[in-house]
Amino acid sequence: MKRIIITLTGLLLTGAAQAQMGIRVGANAATVSAKTDDEFQHAEADSRLGYQVGVFYQQKLTKRISLVPEVQFSRQRTRLRIEESGIADGGYEANYRLRLSYLNVPVLARASFGRFYVEAGPQVGLLLAAHEKGNATYGTIAGTHEAYFNRPATDGYHKLDVGLCSGAGVQLPAGFGLSVRSYTGLRSITDKPQNVNYYGKLRNQVVQASLSYQFSSL
Known part of the structure; x- marks a missing residue:
């Protein structure tokens, strides 16, 4: 993965005789699709701007x-709600x-x-950081307990998307140019229990709107 990124970055920096370099900036609306085989778990997500x-x-x-080809830094935000009703002594709910x-x-x-164009192709993403902020409610025999968390969570997610x-x-x-682009992840960003007790699969879904600028031909 690192070799691929280094190689493509080198190509972007050195260019080619008939290539046009450019920069691209914009906003995105990111969410995740949630799927679990556990009938007692439920998760849903809302998009947030990044x-x-x-x-x-x-x-x-x-x-x-x-x-x-492109090398891009992307900051993606979403809100997740998770419910677990299979716990013997109470339920679990997280909103973060x-x-x-x-x-x-x-x-x-x-x-x-x-002047118009369409485009399509694969994308590989390297996770740089993940962060979770919200609260969780735990049901126990003694009653319910609510906990607030604001924590780094990079280790809970796959490094490769x-x-x-x-x-x-x-x-x-x-x-100058204007573009819209959609991205659909093909693999779960996590397939192991997270800090928020969700055992299902989460796949990235992102819509981007961007303004670009291309320099003159090299």
């Missing part, structure tokens, strides 16, 4: 088709904000039609 910033280059392969920071490397194939991107955009005058 941001991303990255560098890319567009390498033309034909008149219409280009390859667009999850913040994830990724170094993402999408490699997209782009088809251009005049893999998924697919698709999007569309328009090239504006003076090198």
Whole structure:
């Protein structure tokens, strides 16, 4: 994974004869899809706003088709609610904000039609940090107990995320551009118990809107 990131970063920095370097910044709405085989567990998530910033280059392969690798920092936020009703002496409920920071490397194939384009391709993400903030309620024989937490949680999530991107955009005058992009994770970001007692699978889902600027051809 590290070798892939280093190699692609080197390509972005050195460029190629027919490549156009660019920068990309914008906002995202991130959530997670939750799935569990435990009938006593339930989880749901709401999207929250985050941001991303990255560098890319567009390498033309034909008149219409280009390859667009990118290295991107993405800050993703979501709110999770988890309920557990299978505990013998009481229930469990957690409501918390999850913040994830990724170094993402999408490699997209782009088809251009005049100023408009569509693009799609795979993305690999390296988790840099995770943080959880919220509260949990535990049911016991002696009654209920509520606990507040505000903690780093990087060790509770997989370091590697893999998924697919698709999007569309328009090239504006003076090198600027606007684009929207969606990302769907193909693997769970955690498949082991977290600090919040959820044993199911969580997959990233992100929608991005970005403003880009491309420099003149090298």
